[in-house]
Amino acid sequence: MKLNNAHCAITVMHFFGTMCWTALLVFTVAVSLTLSQAESDSSSRFVKDIDGYMSVCQRLGWEPKKGCFQQERLIAFHAALKHILRNLPVKTTLKFDDVLLNKGNAYDPTTGVFTAPEDGVYSFEWTFLSIQKSSVYLEIVVDGVRKAITCINQQGSLYISSSGHLLYELKEGNKVWIRTSHVTAGYLHGNKYTFFSGQKLKSF
Incomplete structure (x- = not known):
């Protein structure tokens, strides 16, 4: 009887251990996806900001032939x-x-x-x-x-x-x-x- 109780206890502990590892894995994936989405959103905003700056520079007449950020030709x-x-x-x-x-x-x-x-x-x-x-x-x-x-x-x-x-x-x-x-x-x-x-x- 004592052996059966010990076996049941080990089984329960294994079950909860597996559940914990699964939950941790799901949490890690969720965090990674969230960070990736935030990074993607940040990159998109950065590109939009740069486009906006270039547009302003061109409207002000700065380097109209080459754009604001294009490298100058070496002569x-x-x-x-x-x-x-x-x-x-x-x-x-x-x-x-x-x-x-x-x-x-x-x-x-x-x-x-x-x-x-x-x-x-x-x-x-x-x-x-x-x-x-x-x-x-x-x-x-x-x-x-x-x-x-x-x-x-x-x-x-x-x-x-x-x-x-x-x-x-x-x-x-x-x-x-x-x-x-x-x-x-x-x-x-x-x-x-x-x-x-x-x-x-x-x-x-």
Whole structure:
């Protein structure tokens, strides 16, 4: 009789234990589904909020061509002279034929001309190296109009370099290049001593 009672007690405990584990499993699944639904709702609200912000930005005229959150295109180049150039006539365009960087493919080494692929503010730098008793005037032009000039005139050092910098707002299609000016350019050193570079500044 005592054995039967013990057996009944064990059976009852097993039954309630199974019920507890089942209830716990159902509770866990329910919580998971609830959290998943909440996360889904949160994601949906986030997407709707972003769409709303983009719409407001576009209505205000901020970055209307690209949208508010689209990554900007990288436009940058750096090119140097491969070889020495001598006795260049006035208004000779320099063709920097050793291209080290040309993101956006806006610089053409066959012509020496940079063509702005889009509107924006651009930064340009150039440096040249010359020798003793040589005179060199270099100017940077936008669509044929001079914007800045650098020079070395009958200098006394064995070698000397000069550099220039231009910040300028360009429209799509504007062309920029470096050319000789004033007098015949006596000597320009190659092998990366004379170079031209530029980039579009980021919009904020």
